[in-house]
Amino acid sequence: MEIPKRLEQALIKLYNAFHNNELNPECCTACAVGNILDNQDSWKHLTNGHGSLELSYVGRVHQNLGRTFNGYTPFELLQIEKVFLEACGFTVPLCHYNPxxxxxxNKETLFNGLCAVVSHLCALDNIPNVMDYSKIFEYEKDSPVYKFDVIYL
Incomplete structure (x- = not known):
């Protein structure tokens, strides 16, 4: 399966951010989109509300001109961030009175957000979710479809 370059780069950045404790949903340079965009905060000008899908004037201009940022359109970036925030347990758009x-x-919270983002990124590129492990449990006639070599230590 061929993985698009933008997806591969996004997955590497998110993986590194997660394992290096550099993923933070409340920081525009360390959230999902912040990491995908090389820890820059300029993407925050694409919307007037963190977690909103409504493009700002600047966002609409970039979207209408067909501009992409590390391969993603402004609207795709807003979708990614919304998915991440909601999966982390936020009510969007972020504001001081929303839960x-x-x-x-918390690692578990971030992992849930990360899983949702990876699923969404794969859907954007029309490829199967790379984190879907359900195939390893497929069976036919009471036997597993896929065999694994198990080494006991």
Whole structure:
């Protein structure tokens, strides 16, 4: 299966951010989109509300001109961020009176957000979710479809 370059780069950046504790849903340079865009915060001008799908004037201009940022259109970036925030337990758009998780940088919270983002990124590129492990449990006539060599230590 051929993985598009933009997806491969996004997955590498998100993987590294997660494992280096550099993923933070409340920081525009360390959130999902912030990491995909090389920890820059300029993407925040694409919308007037963090987590909103409504493009700002600047966002609409870039969208209408067909501009992309590391391969993603402004609207795709807003979708990615919304998916991430919601999967982390936030009510979007972010504002001081909306509910949010008690510990937004908890590894389990971030993992849930990351899984949702990876699924969404794969859907944007029309490829199967790279984190879908259900295939390893497929069976026919009470036997597994896929065999694995298991080494016991």
């Amino acid at each position: 949010k998780p008690k510990n937004a940088t």
